[in-house]
Amino acid sequence: MINVIVADDQELVREGIKMILSLYEEINILGEAENGKQLIMLLEKLQPDVILMDVRMPIMDGVEATKIIKEKYKNVKVIILTTFNEDEYIFKAIKNRADGYLLKDAGSEYIIKAIKSVYNGAMLLDPEVTVKVVKAFNLITNEKQSFDNLKHKLDVLTPREIDVAKLVAQGKSNKDICKILFLTEGTVKNYVTRVLEKLELNSRTELAVFVSQAGI
Numbered sequence: 001m002i003n004v005i006v007a008d009d010q011e012l013v014r015e016g017i018k019m020i021l022s023l024y025e026e027i028n029i030l031g032e033a034e035n036g037k038q039l040i041m042l043l044e045k046l047q048p049d050v051i052l053m054d055v056r057m058p059i060m061d062g063v064e065a066t067k068i069i070k071e072k073y074k075n076v077k078v079i080i081l082t083t084f085n086e087d088e089y090i091f092k093a094i095k096n097r098a099d100g101y102l103l104k105d106a107g108s109e110y111i112i113k114a115i116k117s118v119y120n121g122a123m124l125l126d127p128e129v130t131v132k133v134v135k136a137f138n139l140i141t142n143e144k145q146s147f148d149n150l151k152h153k154l155d156v157l158t159p160r161e162i163d164v165a166k167l168v169a170q171g172k173s174n175k176d177i178c179k180i181l182f183l184t185e186g187t188v189k190n191y192v193t194r195v196l197e198k199l200e201l202n203s204r205t206e207l208a209v210f211v212s213q214a215g216i
Helices: 013-021 037-042 062-072 088-097 108-119 126-141 145-152 159-169 174-181 187-200 203-215
Strands: 002-007 025-031 050-054 078-081 100-103
Touching: 002 013, 002 037, 013 108, 025 037, 025 126, 037 050, 037 062, 050 062, 050 108, 050 145, 062 078, 062 088, 088 203, 100 108, 126 203, 145 174, 145 203, 159 187, 159 203, 174 187, 187 203
Parallel strands: 002 025, 002 050, 050 078, 078 100
Antiparallel strands: none
């Protein structure tokens, strides 16, 4: 059973998501929140596995809430719900280690897939959002990375580390990578940690953005 909390300032959206989730026996809806502050207070009493959270909310938005959640509740997974006109929020939430990104109009099966993916330690980035994420990366860092710069960064990775990076970018969990590359889970975990350190990245989602930019 995967315990989920839904956070969105629009009641209609919350009700719609809860209705979708209620159709699946493996999902248990623990609670809901109207904003990030209310969500943080809720986490003092409840212990969800996954949070589905709107990126733009009053009082405290999803970006700030994600930062606090990842600092205080490291095992809680955060999936950001977004629309196409919220570029300025996207990479900031990724920098705060959000585990996934979904468009608000995603289908029910895709939402469930996202919840299961992040629950199992993988990362899920909606393909339709990827271009927006890369664009946000470039805008927020104010440094559009050239191909040569990306190639230079890739040179610090071993062939096996590049293999791992590609699989992470495809949304594979450590267990998935173990089976594909015939490695132990501990070895895969060490590879992921080294890749993030070498590329000076903070999360699997940032790594997915990097791989997309580098074209590997």
